[in-house]
Amino acid sequence: MVLDSARLCLTRSEGRKVTLAEVAREAGVSRPTVYRRWPDMDAIIRALLTREVLGVINAVTETTPLRTADFDATIDLVVRVVGALREDELVASLWREQREFMTPYVFDRLGTSQESVLAILADTIARGQDRGEVRMGDAKKMASMVLLITQSAIQSRALVETILGDEWSVELHHALSAYLRRPPVPGTAVN
Secondary structure (H helix, E strand, O other): OOOHHHHHHHHHOOOOOOOOOHHHHHHOOHHHHHHHHOOOOHHHHHHHHEEEEEHHHHHHOOOOOOOOOOOHHHHHHHHHHHHHHHHHHHHHHHHHOOOOOOOHHOOOOOOHHHHHHHHHHHHHHHHHHHHEOOOOOHHHHHHHHHHHHHHHHOHHHHHHHHHHHHHHHHHHHHHHHHHEOOOOOOOOOOO
C-alpha cells in the first residue's frame, strides 16, 4: 500500500521529489506507520525501484520464461526487458528528475534490483553454457558485463537517440549476441 502510494505520488509529480508525509497521506496511514518500515523517502524509493524492475522482468518473461528460452529467445527477452524499463514511467521520471538519487547505482554500488538482475542473468548464462549456446566463462562476470551494457542502453539513451532512433534494440541484440554466443567449433558448418 505504501509503495503503491509512493509510486502514485512520484509519477504524479513526474519524478520530482515527494515527501514521506505526502506518501503517508496518499496511503491513508500516519508517518510513524511508514517510519516503522522505512527510515526515509530514499529507502521507500529503493524498495519501489526493486519492485518495479522485478515486476517488469516478470511481466516480460511471463509467457517465455528465461529458464527455458533458447539463445536467440533469451537475447530477445533481455532486449524486451530493456525496452520496457526504458519506457517505464517511474524509472524514466526518476532518471529525469532525481539523477542525484540514481547516480550512485551507476558509479558507486549495486542496488538490490541490480543484484537481483545479476543473479537472473548469471543463472540464464549458466543454463545457456550447459546447452552449449553460450561461450564458456565465469557466468557472474559475464552477467556483470551484460548488466553494464543493458543499463547503459537505459541510462544513456538520450546521448545516441538521434543516431540510433528505433534501431537501438537491433543494435543491442547484436551486441549481446556477439558477446555471449559460443563460437563455432572449428571444422563444423556455420548456419
